[in-house]
Amino acid sequence: MAKQAFRHTREEILGLSVPLFATVGFDGVSMRDIAAAVGVTPAALYHHFSDKAQLCLDAVGYAFEEKMGPLKSLLDGEGKPWDRLEAFVVDLTRMIAREKDFRRLMQWVLLDNDEQRLQSLADCVFRDLFSALGNLAGELVPDRDAHLLVVSMIGLVTYPFETQSVRRFLPGYQLQHEDPEAIAQHVVGLLRNGLGGTNEEKS
Amino acid sequence: MAKQAFRHTREEILGLSVPLFATVGFDGVSMRDIAAAVGVTPAALYHHFSDKAQLCLDAVGYAFEEKMGPLKSLLDGEGKPWDRLEAFVVDLTRMIAREKDFRRLMQWVLLDNDEQRLQSLADCVFRDLFSALGNLAGELVPDRDAHLLVVSMIGLVTYPFETQSVRRFLPGYQLQHEDPEAIAQHVVGLLRNGLGGTNEEKS
DNA sequence: GTCTATACCATGATAGAC
DNA sequence: GTCTATCATGGTATAGAC
Numbered sequence: 001m002a003k004q005a006f007r008h009t010r011e012e013i014l015g016l017s018v019p020l021f022a023t024v025g026f027d028g029v030s031m032r033d034i035a036a037a038v039g040v041t042p043a044a045l046y047h048h049f050s051d052k053a054q055l056c057l058d059a060v061g062y063a064f065e066e067k068m069g070p071l072k073s074l075l076d077g078e079g080k081p082w083d084r085l086e087a088f089v090v091d092l093t094r095m096i097a098r099e100k101d102f103r104r105l106m107q108w109v110l111l112d113n114d115e116q117r118l119q120s121l122a123d124c125v126f127r128d129l130f131s132a133l134g135n136l137a138g139e140l141v142p143d144r145d146a147h148l149l150v151v152s153m154i155g156l157v158t159y160p161f162e163t164q165s166v167r168r169f170l171p172g173y174q175l176q177h178e179d180p181e182a183i184a185q186h187v188v189g190l191l192r193n194g195l196g197g198t199n200e201e202k203s
Numbered sequence: 204m205a206k207q208a209f210r211h212t213r214e215e216i217l218g219l220s221v222p223l224f225a226t227v228g229f230d231g232v233s234m235r236d237i238a239a240a241v242g243v244t245p246a247a248l249y250h251h252f253s254d255k256a257q258l259c260l261d262a263v264g265y266a267f268e269e270k271m272g273p274l275k276s277l278l279d280g281e282g283k284p285w286d287r288l289e290a291f292v293v294d295l296t297r298m299i300a301r302e303k304d305f306r307r308l309m310q311w312v313l314l315d316n317d318e319q320r321l322q323s324l325a326d327c328v329f330r331d332l333f334s335a336l337g338n339l340a341g342e343l344v345p346d347r348d349a350h351l352l353v354v355s356m357i358g359l360v361t362y363p364f365e366t367q368s369v370r371r372f373l374p375g376y377q378l379q380h381e382d383p384e385a386i387a388q389h390v391v392g393l394l395r396n397g398l399g400g401t402n403e404e405k406s
Numbered sequence: 407g408t409c410t411a412t413a414c415c416a417t418g419a420t421a422g423a424c
Numbered sequence: 425g426t427c428t429a430t431c432a433t434g435g436t437a438t439a440g441a442c
Contacts, residue, residue, distance in 0.1 A: 212407075243407090243408065243409090244408070244409060244410080246408075246409070246410085246411095247407065247408050247409075250407060250408075251407090
């Protein structure tokens with residue numbers, strides 16, 4: 001079956017491209033690099049993708065679909081708002097810690113300058129999760145800005161990992177600062193009570 | 204005076220390189236681009252810098268020195284810990300909002316893979332500010348992890364700007380979400396009381 | 407301190423055989 | 425669907441005159 005073989009090779013290319021784009025970025029990867037990783041010649045890549053930009057875009061979409069999908073369901077579920085928030089924070093933290101390539105890919109995306117690409121990524125990839133988290137924030141604290149709250153939540157989880165490469169050399173760094181469980185607990189504590197309180201149960 | 208002319212041209216090159224590296228990154232900028240921006244030929248650049256990597260490194264250091272310097276003094280000053288924290292958050296937010304090139308340069312740096320460069324940046328650039336902020340966090344809440352607290356503070360301020368390019372297309376976005384004063388106030392509120400409280404004075 | 411000129415190499419992409 | 429062969433372009437960097 002020609003179609004099967006096509007799909008197989010195409011997805012194989014995407015899967016092998018993701019770590020390359022994640023580590024050195026779009027300009028850091030050459031079509032030759034990708035071809036070598038897949039085990040074909042550069043010319044073969046152009047049978048599956050019109051050009052390098054399209055290949056990269058598809059690779060980003062592929063990675064997002066794969067990693068972000070499972071997280072959506074957590075937010076719409078049953079249970080008390082605080083419990084759902086905590087469960088989400090824990091799961092997001094674990095995912096970000098596990099999928100290092102995915103996280104770096106997100107960092108590269110945020111540095112992109114192309115308006116159209118950013119718009120389509122916002123629509124196709126981020127919108128659903130962002131909305132769901134915004135609704136949860138609205139339930140928890142109706143009197144505050146849901147948009148800013150969502151940014152703060154995701155930032156609190158993501159930023160420790162984004163800055164890990166430099167923080168390793170900064171004072172007070174310990175191994176537990178890479179531990180997703182410790183980070184999630186820290187974030188939940190901060191969201192519950194700010195700097196003042198401890199991490200006790202609350203309503 | 205030859206030395207004067209030298210210093211002038213060298214710093215002129217650095218100052219003009221910063222926005223280029225900030226917008227398209229190391230691999231996105233060519234020596235031809237930089238030369239064109241400065242108004243010289245590529246060959247002239249090699250009189251001031253040994254190679255492209257060194258030019259970029261010096262440009263990053265130049266930008267950091269220029270923007271981060273003024274912030275350090277805020278933290279060691281007099282006054283109640285909470286007041287100093289609030290003043291720092293407000294000033295950091297304003298600076299990040301103002302110096303877009305600097306912020307993007309920081310994002311590129313975090314994606315670097317070179318251990319040595321990261322180490323030297325940590326030592327020469329981030330260490331002082333990070334330590335001072337850690338001390339302040341230790342004063343405020345002695346029973347919690349100062350390192351993680353510092354990361355959370357800087358992340359809460361920085362992340363809204365890092366994600367702005369995509370957030371523009373996400374639900375609930377308003378113009379005030381780019382306003383440094385609004386962001387600073389939001390961050391301070393979150394640090395004081397978490398999600399639950401309002402932004403009232405506290406000790 | 408900057409220029410002209412150039413060496414040398416890596417890149418993205420294509421044509422056409424198989 | 426993949427290969428070989430190839431092209432045009434643009435990249436870093438250097439040599440040597442001024």
